[in-house]
Amino acid sequence: MSDADAEAEPIDVDFGEDGLVPAVAQDADSGEVLMLAYVSPEALARTRETGEAHYYSRSREELWHKGGSSGHTQSVREVRVDCDADTLLYLVEQTGGACHTGHRSCFHRTIDGENVGERVFDPDEVY
Amino acid sequence: MSDADAEAEPIDVDFGEDGLVPAVAQDADSGEVLMLAYVSPEALARTRETGEAHYYSRSREELWHKGGSSGHTQSVREVRVDCDADTLLYLVEQTGGACHTGHRSCFHRTIDGENVGERVFDPDEVY
Numbered sequence: 001m002s003d004a005d006a007e008a009e010p011i012d013v014d015f016g017e018d019g020l021v022p023a024v025a026q027d028a029d030s031g032e033v034l035m036l037a038y039v040s041p042e043a044l045a046r047t048r049e050t051g052e053a054h055y056y057s058r059s060r061e062e063l064w065h066k067g068g069s070s071g072h073t074q075s076v077r078e079v080r081v082d083c084d085a086d087t088l089l090y091l092v093e094q095t096g097g098a099c100h101t102g103h104r105s106c107f108h109r110t111i112d113g114e115n116v117g118e119r120v121f122d123p124d125e126v127y
Numbered sequence: 128m129s130d131a132d133a134e135a136e137p138i139d140v141d142f143g144e145d146g147l148v149p150a151v152a153q154d155a156d157s158g159e160v161l162m163l164a165y166v167s168p169e170a171l172a173r174t175r176e177t178g179e180a181h182y183y184s185r186s187r188e189e190l191w192h193k194g195g196s197s198g199h200t201q202s203v204r205e206v207r208v209d210c211d212a213d214t215l216l217y218l219v220e221q222t223g224g225a226c227h228t229g230h231r232s233c234f235h236r237t238i239d240g241e242n243v244g245e246r247v248f249d250p251d252e253v254y
Contacts, residue, residue, distance in 0.1 A: 008240040022149050024160055031158025033151055036214045048238075080243070082233040083226050087163045089234045099210050106209040107216045111175075113135040116207070 011081045013088070015041055020056055023088035025098060028077045034098035035106040037064075039088055047076055053090055070126050072096035097121050141213045142168055147183055150215035152225060155204045161225035162233040164191075166215055174203055180217050197253045199223035224248050 015021055020038040027034055037055040039047075042063055046054040053074035057064040067073030074092035081088060097120040099106040108117020142148055147165040154161055166174075167183040170190055174181045180201035184191040194200030201219035208215060224247040226233040235244020 008237075008242070010240050011236060011238050013238070022163060024151050024163060026160055033153055033160065033216055036149060036151060036209065079238040080234040081236050081238050082163065083228050083230070083235070084233075087233075088238075089160055101210050103210070106211075106214075107207040108210070109138060109208050110135075111138050111140070111206040111208050111215075113137050115135070 011085050013041075013044065013081060014084065014086045016086060020058070021086050021088055023055065023090055025053060025074060025090045025092050025094075027094055028091040029093070032105055033107055034074075034092070034094055034104070037066075044079075044088070047079065047090070051076055053092055066098075067095060070096070070100075072098065072121075072126070074098070096126075100127065102126075138208045138212050140168075140171065140208060140215070141211065143213060147185070148213055148215055150182065150217055152180060152201060152217045152219050152221075154221055155218040156220070159232055160234055161201075161219070161221055161231070164193075171206075171215070174206065174217070178203055180219055193225075194222060197223070199225065199248075199253070201225070223253075227254065229253075 023039045024036050025034045040056040043054040043056045053066045053076050055064045073095050076090050076092050078091040097104045102119045102121045102123045103117045104120045105117050109115055147167055150166045151163050152161045164182040170181040170183045180193045180203050182191045200222050203217050203219050205218040224231045229246045229248045229250045230244045231247050232244050236242055
C-alpha cells in the first residue's frame with residue numbers, strides 16, 4: 001500500500017517549548033545513522049537554503065554549521081519529518097566523519113562499550 | 128582503521144536533567160530509520176532484560192512497551208550509544224509497522240509534505 005498520491009502540503013514543524021527539535025542524520029547511501037543533534041527554526045531554514053546541514057549547538061548556544069571548521073560537512077539530500085512533526089531526519093552525504101572522535105558515526109559503541117564503528121580520521125589533525 | 132580491540136567497558140548513559148534520552152529505532156536489516164522516542168533508565172533496563180524495545184511515553188508519563196497493545200513490537204538486536212552517551216540507537220526487528228498511522232516508519236513524509244513511506248497496516252483495525 002502507498003498513499004504517495006495524497007496532496008502534499010508543507011509540514012509545520014512543532015518546535016515545542018524550547019524551540020528545538022531533535023534531528024537524526026542518516027547517510028543517504030549506506031543508511032548508517034551518523035548522529036543526532038538539535039535544530040532550531042533558523043538552523044532548519046539555513047539547511048534548506050544552503051543544502052548543508054545546520055544544527056543548534058546547545059552547549060555553545062548558537063547556530064552550528066556542521067563541518068564549518070573541520071570541513072566534514074553534510075550535504076542534505078532530503079529532510080523528512082516524523083508523524084508528530086517534532087523530529088527531523090536529514091538524509092545526508094557525509095564528508096569525512098560525523099563524529100568529533102574521528103569515527104564515521106557517533107554511534108560507534110554498543111552499550112556494553114564494544115567499539116563497532118569505523119574510524120576515518122585522526123581528530124588531532126582536524127580540530 | 129578500527130579500534131575494535133580497545134578494552135570494552137559498559138557505557139554510563141547520561142540521562143540528563145529530565146532523566147530521559149532520545150532513542151532512534153532503526154531496522155536492523157534494511158537500515159530504515161523507524162522512529163524516535165524517549166528512554167528512561169527503567170525503559171532501558173526493561174529493554175535489556177526482555178529484548179523488546181521499551182520507551183518512556185512523555186504524554187502518558189509512563190513506561191511504554193512498544194507494541195504492547197498493537198502487537199507491533201520491536202525485537203532489539205543491539206543497543207548503541209553515541210559519543211556523548213546521551214542518545215541511544217536501537218537496532219530492531221520491527222513487527223508490522225512502527226508508526227501509529229500504519230506506516231512502516233514514522234518518517235514517511237518529506238518536509239514538503241510528500242509521502243514517501245510505505246503503509247503496512249490499517250490503524251483502524253489495530254488500535
